[in-house]
Structure formats: structure tokens, C-alpha cells
Amino acid sequence: MEVDLVAEPILKVEGIHTFIGKHHILQGVSFDVHPGKVTVLLGRNGAGKTTTLRSIMGLLSPSQGTILFKNQAIHHMKSFDIARLGIGFVPEDRGLFNLLTVEENFRVAMFQEDKSTQQRVETILEIFPDLKRFWKAKAGILSGGQKQMLAISRPLVNKNELLLIDEPSKGLAPIVIDHLIEAVQKLQEQTMIILVEQNFYMASSLGNDFYIFDDGRTVLNGQMEELIRNEELKKKYLGISGTT
């Protein structure tokens, strides 16, 4: 199983090693993200998926390896400079500013408050009409699903080319997950996505390419359709069986 390597990858992660304190979490993670694709990082808890996203975002510094975004090395850059290159991040805990309104959450994320930004906000609000309803409400009072929608849409107020989303389905009811899948599918037109997801239903609904992580390494990759059909692999690396 190999991903399509014809197109030049927008993000290239090569053999990164990352420590958290004394713990050697990433021990050689490599993967590519190709234009127009949703790349899903899969693996059991503690396999290193979140650490990988945090390393790409500059929140953790890899001790070895390289991360190239549009052929530019970003692994020694600060988070705010990486963000300005056009990479958005939605952390596992959503990272919302609960005491700020929905509008203010968007404004903090804006690099510029110009016409094109305003147009992007309008597009986002068409995809997530609930956010329009709660525009002046504090983010803390939103429901779990609405909070996740705000978290996912917020980085898109800028012309971000890549969005890293960590466990968006966590803590959400199945019906809300369906709604979220629909919304993220619409967002695919605007940005490329790296998705870390434990919920295989969501991962398989959205993903084009997948990478499986185990013990801080990327052990397998390919196209999502193949993984959906391969029960043995799903059982071995993800601990799931049967139809999902």
C-alpha cells in the first residue's frame, strides 16, 4: 500500500524524533501530505499522533529529522512564524477562548482584518450557521458540537493552506459527528487537512490517505479505501473489527 507520490507534497515530515522531558515519544515519524487530500493519522493512544501535530506546529522541537512546508524547513521555527506561513491548528482540547465571544475568537485568529478576511468569515458562517446565531455569545456557553465547529473554522479566517485537526470527534454524540463530517467535507475545498482521529467512522469518512502510528513511528501508509477493506490491519493496529 503506497500513497500517490505523483504530486509534490505540501508538507513533508522526514524521520522526526521528539522528546517530551526525558521521554522519547517520536522515534522516526515520516509522512507526506499531498495537495487536495485529507491525510489521516491513525494509531492507538500514546502512539505519537498528537505529538506529531505539536511538532509540526512548533510547540515541541524535534531533536532530529526535518519538516518541510512547501519546501521550506519549519522544524526550527517558532509556532507563531509557522502559523503565519499558512498552517492552522485545532488542538485536542479545542483551544477556545471561552470568555471571549464567538466573534472575538475569530478576531484573535485573524492576521488582517480586511475585505478578503471578511469574505472568508462569511463563507465559514454559511457552512456553520450555528456560529452566526451565537456570534455575540461567549464561546464557553456553546454546546460541544458548536465549540468544535468554532475551533475548526477559526483558523480558516486566514488563507491557511493546511489545517491540523486533533481528535475532533472526541466527546461528541454520533449525530453531531455526522454533522461535523459534513462540515469538514465542505472545508476541504478551502484547505488541506491532516486529521488525527480515533473514531474510525469519522476518519474513514473524511480521509483520502492514511498513516498508522505505532510506538512513535509511522509503520504503515496507504489509501483509506484499502484500509477500510482490510480487517486484519484494522484489528492489528487500531484494535477494531467488523464494519464501522
Place this chain on the structure above:
Amino acid sequence: MSPQWRQWFPKFIGFAIFLLPLLFINPKTYITLTISGLAMGMLLFLVSSGFSLIFGFLSVLNLAHGALFAWGAYIGFTAFSLINKWTGWGGSNSIFSNMLIFLLVLMVAGIGVAILGVVTERLVIRPVYGSHLFQIFITVGAMIVMEELIRIVWGPNDEVMPVPMNFMGSWDLFDVVISKYPLIAIVIGLIIYFGIYTILKKTKLGLIVRAGVENPEMVQVMGHNIYRYFTGVFAAGSALAAIGGGMWATFVKSINPAMGGEVIVFALIVAIIGGLGSMTGSVVGALMVGLSYNYVAYLIPKAALGITMLLLVVILLIRPTGLFKEGT
């Protein structure tokens, strides 16, 4: 305790502090004490707001804040002496000249201590971000060093703080004695509070700072250079301490190298009562402490500091995180 009662509790305590003393104090003395309490409250707000802002945004327990306050008073003292020597504005009968020299002095103290604060943040505090225990050790050390530096530069003795001519004395309004300077302090304190409030609530800079109080890491991944904001907030917090120091010195008309240690206790109480990281909390907490301290100091002088401790204990028992949330 029901959530409804929790919501009403701060207002109830506020009204009790404000009105209860009327049962024991005659109305004319009550007005004089209230003005003095409000002035003390506004001065405490200036000190505690800086402390609270730094804690809220940087998660730094800066116990050297008191020393920055003392530096503000001493720089103000020197600036006043020098400017007055050149211009004579401090001794002039013109209220305009008096106000001008006073504001200039506060500005010089604010800028001087903001620079000192930035140096402290870069050299002393930055290496211990994330560890409150080390921050306590290192900032107490920094406080001792800064106090000793004051002794080296200005000497160990108390100095008399010069006061602009028209700031001294009082007005007699229908037999109610109203001191001039406390009123001026209240007005300046309110202007600074609304200034800070406007910056925090109405500008993009303030929005980012409020967001940073809640989640600095997220502000960073949204493309904002958090370290620049850290330095800016530290400078602003230090400048507020210095302005508080200059105004406090004018209030008590005296300065000494250890004055910061005395005031930091009040600043801590105010910041904890109001809720660390909350500007509105700082102003409400400071007014509560200023008023209760003044009323009790009149009725039972020995219990004055005790009442602020009691206030702290009662509020923490009911609202362990203080009256207001971070970032409000």
C-alpha cells in the same frame, strides 16, 4: 450555597462594607473616611492590577512587584525634585502647573520602571517560566536585590516625598472635611482604570492579551509572537506598579526602601479577592480593601489589617478563585 446566592454574594459583601459602618460612624466622618478609602482603593488597584495582569497573562508570581512599586516612588521622588528645580511647577500656585509636574513625574516613573521590569523579566523571570516554586524564590531574591539597590542609590533613610502645592490641604464642604489629594488620586485612578479597560475591551491588542490570559499557547499558534506580548505585559504591569508607587508616596508623603514589601501584601490580597488575571476584579477588590481598611482603622485601629485578611478568608471560602474570572 445555591448558585443564585453565589452570584449575589459579592454585591452583598460590597454593600455591607460600604453601608454597615454608617451604623457606627457619624455621616460627616463617614464621607471623609469613604473618600480616603476610595483613594487608597484606587492606589491599591494600580499596584494589584499590574500584579494580577502579569500573573494572568504570563502565569508568573512576581513577588518583586513590590520592589518595582518602591522604585516607582523613588524615581518619582528624584524626577519631582529635578523637574521642580528646573521649572518650579511643584511650588507654583497654578493647579495646571502642579498637575503637569505630577503627571510628568508619574510618566517618568512609569517609563523608568517599565524598562527595569523588562530587564527583570528577560534576565530573572524568563528562565523560570512554568515553575511557580522557582518564581517565588527568584522573585523574592530579585526584590531583595532591588531594595538594596535603592539603599545604594538613594540611601537607607526615609525621605519626605514632595507634594505639589495645590494637592495639599482640604476643602470644607458643609462641615465635611474633604482632603484634596485623595480626590485627585481617585480621579487619576479611575482614568487609568478606564484607559486599561478600553485597551483590553476595545482594541485588538487588548483582545489578544485577554485571549492570552486564557490560553497563551493558542494565541501563539494563531500567529502572534507571544514573547513580545509577554514583555509588553510585563512592562505595562511594572509601569502600573511604578505609577502606584509614585501616587502612594504622594499620599503618605514619605518613602523608604522597604515600602514595597508592605504594599505587596495588600496587592496580593486584592488580586486574590478580585480573581487573579481580572482587571475588574482588581478594581472591585481594591475598593473593598481600601474602604474596609479605612473604616476599621477609624473604629478599631489595631484590627485594620486583620479586616482585610478576614475579607480574604470569607471570599475564598465562598469563591475560591476570587470574585471575577480571569480575563474579565
